[in-house]
Amino acid sequence: ADEPLVLGIETSCDETGVGVVQGHTLLADALASSVEQHARFGGVVPEVASRAHLEAIVPTMDRALAEAGVTLADVDAIAVTSGPGLAGALLVGVAAAKGYAVAAEKPVYGVNHLAAHVAVDTLEHGPLPEPAIALLVSGGHSSLLLVDDLAHGVTPLGATIDDAAGEAFDKVARLLGLPFPGGPYIDREARAGDRAAIAFPRGLTAAKDQAAHRYDFSFSGLKTAVARWVESRQRAGEVVPVADVAASFQEAVCDVLVGKALDACRSSGIQTLVIGGGVAANSRLRAMAEQRAATYDVQVRTPRPTLCTDNGAMVAALGSHLVAAGVAPSSLDLPADSAMPL
Ligand code: KG4
Numbered sequence: 603a604d605e606p607l608v609l610g611i612e613t614s615c616d617e618t619g620v621g622v623v624q625g626h627t628l629l630a631d632a633l634a635s636s637v638e639q640h641a642r643f644g645g646v647v648p649e650v651a652s653r654a655h656l657e658a659i660v661p662t663m664d665r666a667l668a669e670a671g672v673t674l675a676d677v678d679a680i681a682v683t684s685g686p687g688l689a690g691a692l693l694v695g696v697a698a699a700k701g702y703a704v705a706a707e708k709p710v711y712g713v714n715h716l717a718a719h720v721a722v723d724t725l726e727h728g729p730l731p732e733p734a735i736a737l738l739v740s741g742g743h744s745s746l747l748l749v750d751d752l753a754h755g756v757t758p759l760g761a762t763i764d765d766a767a768g769e770a771f772d773k774v775a776r777l778l779g780l781p782f783p784g785g786p787y788i789d790r791e792a793r794a795g796d797r798a799a800i801a802f803p804r805g806l807t808a809a810k811d812q813a814a815h816r817y818d819f820s821f822s823g824l825k826t827a828v829a830r831w832v833e834s835r836q837r838a839g840e841v842v843p844v845a846d847v848a849a850s851f852q853e854a855v856c857d858v859l860v861g862k863a864l865d866a867c868r869s870s871g872i873q874t875l876v877i878g879g880g881v882a883a884n885s886r887l888r889a890m891a892e893q894r895a896a897t898y899d900v901q902v903r904t905p906r907p908t909l910c911t912d913n914g915a916m917v918a919a920l921g922s923h924l925v926a927a928g929v930a931p932s933s934l935d936l937p938a939d940s941a942m943p944l
């Protein structure tokens with residue numbers, strides 16, 4: 603028999619995504635983004651995001667089905683991000699999923715957004731060896747996870763105690779006069795810069811932090827250090843070397859992320875590291891992880907950049923995994939849970 607055909611809906615932040623997968627094969631990944639509507643605010647505005655999802659959800663659904671060359675009747679299950687994320691934004695996806703599920707008499711699976719960022723890698727590299735360590739770095743999250751059994755949840759090892767990694771990229775980009783969201787712009791600027799130009803701090807890596815914060819992250823001190831450095835140059839009437847600041851800042855973030863992820867691999871003896879979330883699109887993070895992991899015989903799995911940022915395919919990928927594992931669908935009164943735990 604054919605592998606199950608699963609549709610995934612993502613609306614937790616500013617991307618309306620609908621993906622279609624069959625087993626581990628990606629058939630369609632339609633996306634509508636409201637990112638440009640948030641740019642002038644320097645961050646995602648929840649009300650604006652919800653309205654944009656409402657306008658985009660049906661057309662994006664239609665595009666995904668057309669791209670996959672299937673109809674809703676062909677689909678075996680509908681998966682939807684039910685948390686964590688912006689409450690009003692999540693509601694649009696959850697309500698749509700229920701509507702389609704009732705209309706077409708399909709089971710619906712409410713899934714965790716972070717677990718979906720891990721699952722998306724299966725579309726690129728096939729089944730995930732378990733256990734694995736996952737590093738999830740996005741605009742809203744920075745977490746280190748133990749993936750024992752993806753179908754039944756993941757175990758958090760640590761997380762950021764202040765800003766998310768992507769948030770730090772976005773704030774530093776703003777400071778340097780780069781557009782929002784700043785991650786890709788820092789990445790681009792950094793290519794022309796010297797990553798050893800400025801020694802920025804590595805949060806929570808001191809010996810005293812080993813006990814309580816071994817796998818936690820902190821990026822707000824780094825952001826402040828960059829701000830101070832830039833301001834001191836501006837006060838002195840000097841030109842700010844944007845490429846050097848970008849490269850040095852990026853190096854500090856990647857150094858901590860990769861260092862802690864590999865520490866988790868080493869101490870647990872786990873040899874698979876999955877990196878996901880929008881910041882996993884960062885070219886330096888990918889290169890550094892590959893390079894350092896080789897020393898420890900750890901295999902790094904990172905999906906292509908378009909699958910790292912929020913999309914519907916990641917939700918479909920996790921849904922497909924749940925169906926294959928025989929997990930029972932959610933009930934139709936499935937709530938949107940903005941603070942959903944792992
Ligand atoms: O996963 P995502 O699309 O949405 C959230 O769930 O937050 O991640 C968006 C974040 C933004 O902060 C953006 O600046 C960052 O990912 N990002 C990057 C890169 N591409 C996107 N950060 C660093 N380097 C990149 N190339």
Ligand code: ZN
Nearest residue numbers: 740879880912
């Ligand atoms: Zn995300």
